[in-house]
Amino acid sequence: MLTISVHLSTRMTMTDRNVTFISDLDNMRDDYTLKVCIMRLWRSVSKVNPTVVKSIEMILMDEMGTKIQASVYPKDFQKFDSKLKEDEAI
Numbered sequence: 001m002l003t004i005s006v007h008l009s010t011r012m013t014m015t016d017r018n019v020t021f022i023s024d025l026d027n028m029r030d031d032y033t034l035k036v037c038i039m040r041l042w043r044s045v046s047k048v049n050p051t052v053v054k055s056i057e058m059i060l061m062d063e064m065g066t067k068i069q070a071s072v073y074p075k076d077f078q079k080f081d082s083k084l085k086e087d088e089a090i
Contacts, residue, residue, distance in 0.1 A: 022066040036060040039067065041086040053077070056084060 020032040040059040046052040056072040072080050083090070 021064050022060070022062045022068045023064065025068075034060070034062065035089065036062050037089045038084060038086050041084060044071075056081065058084065 018033055019035045022034065022036070025032060037060070038058050039061050042057050043053045044055045044057050046054055053074070055074075056077070058070045058072075059067055060070050061067045072084070
């Protein structure tokens with residue numbers, strides 16, 4: 001499984017020229033910067049206890065139209081949960 005660090009920003013910066021397209025991802029690296037739109041977002045809950053969220057799941061799309069599924073796990077919920085919104089770019 002490829003794990004990617006996502007840098008959340010709502011504005012363009014000089015680092016935008018270093019943005020990687022989804023089709024160029026390589027599991028030999030883990031230091032990509034992606035510019036994507038969250039097409040769909042949902043929470044995956046525990047079958048045993050439906051009040052426990054196991055992960056936040058998303059379908060992301062880059063400006064080339066390529067899509068990928070991404071997950072945020074409990075250890076990162078506090079860092080990302082309030083920033084992730086469906087139909088918004090990250």
